[in-house]
Each structure stands twice: as C-alpha cells, then as structure tokens.
Amino acid sequence: xxxxxxxxxxxxxxxxxxxxxxxxxxxxxxxxxxxxxxxxxxxxxxxxxxxxxxxxxxxxxxxxxxxxxxxxxxxxxxxxxxxxxxxxxxxxxxxxxxxxxxxxxxxxxxx
DNA sequence: CACATGACTGACT
DNA sequence: AAGTCAGCCATGT
Numbered sequence: 383x384x385x386x387x388x389x390x391x392x393x394x395x396x397x398x399x400x401x402x403x404x405x406x407x408x409x410x411x412x413x414x415x416x417x418x419x420x421x422x423x424x425x426x427x428x429x430x431x432x433x434x435x436x437x438x439x440x441x442x443x444x445x446x447x448x449x450x451x452x453x454x455x456x457x458x459x460x461x462x463x464x465x466x467x468x469x470x471x472x473x474x475x476x477x478x479x480x481x482x483x484x485x486x487x488x489x490x491x492x493x
Numbered sequence: 494c495a496c497a498t499g500a501c502t503g504a505c506t
Numbered sequence: 507a508a509g510t511c512a513g514c515c516a517t518g519t
Contacts, residue, residue, distance in 0.1 A: 418514060443502085
C-alpha cells in the first residue's frame with residue numbers, strides 16, 4: 383500500500399464496528415507486523431487531526447485498559463463513549479474485554 | 494545519519 | 507498474580 387502507515391491505522395480503526403473494541407497489537411498484526419503496535423498508538427495521536435471522527439475510544443491496549451483516555455479532550459470522554467455503546471468500563475478497564483474484542487482480520491465476521 | 498520519543502507487548506522475577 | 511525491563515518500528519529534530 384502506498385498509503386502511509388498512519389493512514390492504514392486510521393482506515394482500520396474507522397471500520398471497527400460499534401460496540402466493539404480492538405487492541406493496538408491486533409491492528410499492527412493486521413498491517414503485517416505485530417511489533418508495530420507502538421506505531422499504532424503513536425498514529426492515534428494524530429487521529430484527532432483527521433477529518434472523519436476516528437473512534438479512537440474503541441482502541442485499547444491488550445489488557446483492555448483505557449491507556450489513551452488522557453489524550454482525549456476529556457479523559458472521561460473515552461469511557462463515556464464506550465459505555466454509550468454498551469461496553470462496561472470499570473476503573474479504566476473494559477469488563478468482558480474479550481467479549482467485546484474485535485479482530486480487524488475478521489472484517490465484519492462478527493455478525 | 495544518529496538520537497530521542499511513544500495511546501505497546503512479551504518475557505522474566 | 508503483579509511489577510519491572512528490554513525490544514521494536516515509524517516519525518521528528
């Protein structure tokens with residue numbers, strides 16, 4: 383893909399189904415290299431600069447912790463959005479994380 | 494070109 | 507089970 387690494391990350395994050403979440407590692411692995419997880423997180427920093435609204439709140443670390451909540455306009459915004467989609471969050475951690483986990487490789491097989 | 498940074502992950506203690 | 511250390515890759519200075 384000629385697109386930038388970040389562009390691919392944004393593209394994947396954008397197609398995350400509502401009410402689902404994924405991890406940096408899964409996205410990175412979908413892009414080809416699992417080790418690029420850090421770049422995924424780094425790319426998310428620019429997500430707020432993108433034109434379309436990037437559901438960055440649906441991206442968490444592999445433990446299901448809202449590690450990036452601090453980068454939101456309001457640190458509570460991330461948890462609020464997740465709860466609004468039916469995802470329970472307690473102490474900055476997603477409950478039933480594996481149940482809400484969505485793998486980008488599935489690309490809609492979650493139906 | 495080399496060094497430093499970062500919303501991570503895996504392995505070890 | 508929980509905390510600590512190091513590795514990895516793209517971008518910026």
